[in-house]
Amino acid sequence: xxxxxxxxxxxxxxxxxxxxxxxxxxxxxxxxxxxxxxxxxxxxxxxxxxxxxxxxxxxxxxxxxxxxxxxxxxxxxxxxxxxxxxxxxxxxxxxxxxxxxxxxxxxxxxxxxxxxxxxxxxxxxxxxxxxxxxxxxxxxxxxxxxxxxxxxxxxxxxxxxxxxxxxxxxxxxxxxxxxxxxxxxxxxxxxxxxxxxxxxxxxxxxxxxxxxxxxxxxxxxxxxxxxxxxxxxxxxxxxxxxxxxxxxxxxxxxxxxxxxxxxxxxxxxxxxxxxxxxxxxxxxxxxxxxxxxxxxxxxxxxxxxxxxxxxxxxxxxxxxxxxxxxxxxxxxxxxxxxxxxxxx
Amino acid sequence: xxxxxxxxxxxxxxxxxxxxxxxxxxxxxxxxxxxxxxxxxxxxxxxxxxxxxxxxxxxxxxxxxxxxxxxxxxxxxxxxxxxxxxxxxxxxxxxxxxxxxxxxxxxxxxxxxxxxxxxxxxxxxxxxxxxxxxxxxxxxxxxxxxxxxxxxxxxxxxxxxxxxxxxxxxxxxxxxxxxxxxxxxxxxxxxxxxxxxxxxxxxxxxxxxxxxxxxxxxxxxxxxxxxxxxxxxxxxxxxxxxxxxxxxxxxxxxxxxxx
Numbered sequence: 349x350x351x352x353x354x355x356x357x358x359x360x361x362x363x364x365x366x367x368x369x370x371x372x373x374x375x376x377x378x379x380x381x382x383x384x385x386x387x388x389x390x391x392x393x394x395x396x397x398x399x400x401x402x403x404x405x406x407x408x409x410x411x412x413x414x415x416x417x418x419x420x421x422x423x424x425x426x427x428x429x430x431x432x433x434x435x436x437x438x439x440x441x442x443x444x445x446x447x448x449x450x451x452x453x454x455x456x457x458x459x460x461x462x463x464x465x466x467x468x469x470x471x472x473x474x475x476x477x478x479x480x481x482x483x484x485x486x487x488x489x490x491x492x493x494x495x496x497x498x499x500x501x502x503x504x505x506x507x508x509x510x511x512x513x514x515x516x517x518x519x520x521x522x523x524x525x526x527x528x529x530x531x532x533x534x535x536x537x538x539x540x541x542x543x544x545x546x547x548x549x550x551x552x553x554x555x556x557x558x559x560x561x562x563x564x565x566x567x568x569x570x571x572x573x574x575x576x577x578x579x580x581x582x583x584x585x586x587x588x589x590x591x592x593x594x595x596x597x598x599x600x601x602x603x604x605x606x607x608x609x610x611x612x613x614x615x616x617x618x619x620x621x622x623x624x625x626x627x628x629x630x631x632x633x634x635x636x637x638x639x640x641x642x643x644x645x646x647x648x649x650x651x652x653x654x655x656x657x658x659x660x661x662x663x664x665x666x667x668x669x670x671x672x673x674x675x676x677x678x679x680x681x682x683x684x685x686x687x688x689x690x691x692x
Numbered sequence: 693x694x695x696x697x698x699x700x701x702x703x704x705x706x707x708x709x710x711x712x713x714x715x716x717x718x719x720x721x722x723x724x725x726x727x728x729x730x731x732x733x734x735x736x737x738x739x740x741x742x743x744x745x746x747x748x749x750x751x752x753x754x755x756x757x758x759x760x761x762x763x764x765x766x767x768x769x770x771x772x773x774x775x776x777x778x779x780x781x782x783x784x785x786x787x788x789x790x791x792x793x794x795x796x797x798x799x800x801x802x803x804x805x806x807x808x809x810x811x812x813x814x815x816x817x818x819x820x821x822x823x824x825x826x827x828x829x830x831x832x833x834x835x836x837x838x839x840x841x842x843x844x845x846x847x848x849x850x851x852x853x854x855x856x857x858x859x860x861x862x863x864x865x866x867x868x869x870x871x872x873x874x875x876x877x878x879x880x881x882x883x884x885x886x887x888x889x890x891x892x893x894x895x896x897x898x899x900x901x902x903x904x905x906x907x908x909x910x911x912x913x914x915x916x917x918x919x920x921x922x923x924x925x926x927x928x929x930x931x932x933x934x935x936x937x938x939x940x941x942x943x944x945x946x947x948x949x950x951x
Contacts, residue, residue: 355828356790356806434783569804573794575784580777583744584850585770585798630784633803 369641376645416644423643426617443508447515449607452481482604540613540666568633615673704751727897730907770798774850836863
């Protein structure tokens with residue numbers, strides 16, 4: 349592609365790409381709704397008949413919607429974190445928020461409060477514990493990384509990495525104390541998977557993720573300028589401190605919502621924004637929402653694949669995303685290097 | 693008296709416990725090219741950061757177009773002063789045009805898709821710095837000189853009355869060094885822009901500046917026309933090494949030679 353670049357983003361190109369990606373996402377969702385351990389007749393299900401309807405609306409739809417929100421949130425956050433930290437290798441998990449979430453989930457498992465009975469129904473408390481862990485980590489890292497009231501990317505990265513290491517060491521200790529059954533459960537959670545998701549849980553994830561992605565998209569213009577460096581961004585009129593704080597908190601809450609719903613699913617947040625940037629250019633106004641749609645579609649398909657491979661079992665989707673994501677990422681790196689003619 | 697585009701009054705500033713300025717007064721005159729000279733660590737870049745409100749003074753005031761910068765928003769500051777940074781590493785493959793369009797950010801609101809007018813302005817500014825052919829190029833793949841001209845075009849597209857250049861010639865070959873400074877003269881004449889150049893290139897500034905301000909250890913050692921400032925004893929004192937100033941036959945601006 350020899351130094352070739354795209355024309356500046358226009359409203360028309362913005363809309364065209366988002367519509368195309370939305371169509372792709374809907375197609376992926378259709379695939380996700382069609383496959384599963386039990387084959388059902390979609391016609392019966394849509395007529396609201398018995399078991400088929402239950403499988404479609406109570407099992408598969410929450411799962412597919414969760415995959416859209418989780419994959420989309422991770423990819424959109426990846427794009428935002430890469431711009432915020434001015435580092436193309438940043439992922440939503442680099443800042444330690446996910447470590448806090450994992451610790452929360454593991455606490456729920458080993459304390460035996462993983463589920464509470466409410467009126468005869470067993471409700472999983474794990475997402476709530478994981479999300480609380482993410483928020484606690486977010487608060488800790490935010491205040492660690494502040495210098496004279498400003499968030500600095502370098503200290504942010506350092507605080508995040510250190511906090512993550514600390515959370516994982518506590519987590520390791522809990523794992524060491526855990527019974528074999530609990531340890532198995534912890535291991536499974538850490539791989540990241542989409543199971544046991546209720547329709548309410550899926551809607552709650554969506555209620556956190558969609559406004560968050562909207563906020564990050566609306567900050568796209570400022571994020572573009574911020575990739576030029578803090579001093580230049582300031583001189584071009586961007587309120588750097590405010591934008592950094594809003595992006596960090598929003599992207600962290602999104603990461604928290606994704607981790608709470610499905611555990612730390614790897615690679616989606618790293619290579620989807622990369623691939624989308626390669627295809628659509630680095631403008632964050634388009635990159636963030638496009639990553640959301642592409643990441644959502646990707647996770648739906650990865651989960652469908654995981655269900656087909658391991659049918660009738662439940663293989664963690666995190667294994668699929670890593671298995672597909674790592675080779676894809678290597679391909680992107682190779683083609684990216686050929687394109688840039690040197691190290692990025 | 694006309695309003696100065698940039699004025700420092702009784703400016704005080706310190707980094708941690710190192711005092712940089714203690715009561716500095718400097719008024720930039722509109723429509724002039726002012727060169728700020730001084731040895732490393734004399735406070736040149738600090739002055740620039742105070743002018744763009746990246747740093748806040750410990751005392752005194754900084755005024756842009758007569759307004760105290762401490763009450764201006766970042767966007768208002770960006771409408772009054774445009775900066776050409778010394779260096780700016782590019783990480784993401786934005787095009788040259790997209791990079792220049794980012795200078796329209798202080799004038800745009802909302803989502804800020806580039807208008808036809810913005811794009812015309814960006815193309816004009818690239819033409820002015822003789823970089824029109826770079827429009828579609830990837831900024832991460834420019835040479836040092838190309839990048840510097842693109843950064844200058846971006847600062848022009850910002851349409852601020854005051855233009856500050858931090859070491860504008862450091863990455864340029866001889867032809868482009870002279871080219872950039874000729875261009876600044878043209879801008880001054882054609883658009884009435886006020887230009888402040890922070891530079892180590894004393895000889896180039898001697899040729900193009902209307903006024904020179906010599907900083908040393910956070911104080912103004914000399915301030916006036918190049919012929920008044922470029923004096924051997926002043927420069928030797930400022931830079932802490934023996935420097936002589938000579939006239940070169942056929943050229944009517946003084947030249948500086950370190951001994």
